[in-house]
Amino acid sequence: MGKLSNCLQMLLLLKSRGKMQISELAEELEVNERSIRSYKSELEKAEIYIESTTGLYGGYYLSKDAFFPILNLTEMEMTAMLRGLEFLKANKGFLHQADLKKAMEKVIAQSKLENLDFQNHMIQKSTPNIDTKEYKKIYLLLDEGIQEKKKIKMHYIPLSNKGRERVLHPYELFLYQGFWYVVGFCEHRGEIRSFKLNRISRIDLLDESFEIQKGFILENHVGKNTIYKVNEVFIRLKIQPPMSTIISEYIWCEDQNIYPAEEEGVIFEGTFPLSPETRTWVLSMGSQVEIIEPMELKKQIREEIEKMWEKYQ
Numbered sequence: 001m002g003k004l005s006n007c008l009q010m011l012l013l014l015k016s017r018g019k020m021q022i023s024e025l026a027e028e029l030e031v032n033e034r035s036i037r038s039y040k041s042e043l044e045k046a047e048i049y050i051e052s053t054t055g056l057y058g059g060y061y062l063s064k065d066a067f068f069p070i071l072n073l074t075e076m077e078m079t080a081m082l083r084g085l086e087f088l089k090a091n092k093g094f095l096h097q098a099d100l101k102k103a104m105e106k107v108i109a110q111s112k113l114e115n116l117d118f119q120n121h122m123i124q125k126s127t128p129n130i131d132t133k134e135y136k137k138i139y140l141l142l143d144e145g146i147q148e149k150k151k152i153k154m155h156y157i158p159l160s161n162k163g164r165e166r167v168l169h170p171y172e173l174f175l176y177q178g179f180w181y182v183v184g185f186c187e188h189r190g191e192i193r194s195f196k197l198n199r200i201s202r203i204d205l206l207d208e209s210f211e212i213q214k215g216f217i218l219e220n221h222v223g224k225n226t227i228y229k230v231n232e233v234f235i236r237l238k239i240q241p242p243m244s245t246i247i248s249e250y251i252w253c254e255d256q257n258i259y260p261a262e263e264e265g266v267i268f269e270g271t272f273p274l275s276p277e278t279r280t281w282v283l284s285m286g287s288q289v290e291i292i293e294p295m296e297l298k299k300q301i302r303e304e305i306e307k308m309w310e311k312y313q
Contacts, residue, residue: 006031007039011062014050019061036060095136095180130198135180138197141205142182145170151210155202156195159276163201164188169210172218183221185213192221231274236292240265243288252281267292279304 006029013028014020026033040050040060050060085104145152152170157163169185171192180197192213239247244265248258256270265288272278279300282289291298 003039003042006035007043010036010039011043011048014060014062019053019057019059021059025060095132095139135198138200138203139173139180141203142170142173142197145205146172149209149211151206151208153204153206154195154200157199157201166195167206168195169212171212171216174218174222176222181222183218185210192216194222232271233274233294233297234269234271235278235294235297237268237282237285238265238290238292239268239285240288243285247285274300 009029010025013025022033022036025036029036040052043050049063051063052058052060081104085100142152144150149169152168154166154168155163156166167187168182169187170182171184173180173182175181181194182197183192183194185191186193186195238261241264247268248266252268253270253272256268258266258268261267272281274296278297282291282297282301283304291301
């Protein structure tokens, strides 16, 4: 894009996302950081002023009364929005479906484009089996606790045992594989933990306030490819066809490495947590997978298979 186009795109990014670092703007616009500073100067010549702050969390941002040109959506952009809306319709985990639909209707009503239509050809393998109405109540109450920094009391039912009452300092909500989770400080465990919203049976907002632990960063507690961020180990698997083809079609972890095995199939390498999630993933490959390492994972899988076998004796 030309300089003028990039200046307008930079304004659009700042208007829609709020404060952004120079490096983030440079990456989005595919230019160097020097160009971003140049765009800022050019915009200021036109009396469009971009504010800035320094420090670790500094960056560029637009003041509330800053001039912003009206940019019309292209047909491709509008189509992309409609496709996104249809995609989200198939996912019960998205709790703002009605609000998004209303917002889209307003955008379409103001658009100059006509006869836009989109047939949904998106097939979901599975969707969360949840009571959306009750699920949203829990979500909104947790969000209120996060915004007001109020503790919440909940009855939580984990996989391993019976449920119990917990007092949580809710820090953030995040979506993982179609389900919402809340991460925060659990007074019962005395540490930061994640909780799946559909396993909360009762919840109350307390009057007690809390402070977020200094230095808390979500990414330090939640991985990109798994909600677990503890007991991570390097695993190496030998996978036979046809499962080897299926596994090769996805990215399962950040550091994965897949290469041909000596005879047939592939060798899969990557870092995973020793968790029920990882064991389920390995077991899903059946007899077509061989665990090369670590021994601990091999032991856990063997014990699980033995328990299964006992049930069919």
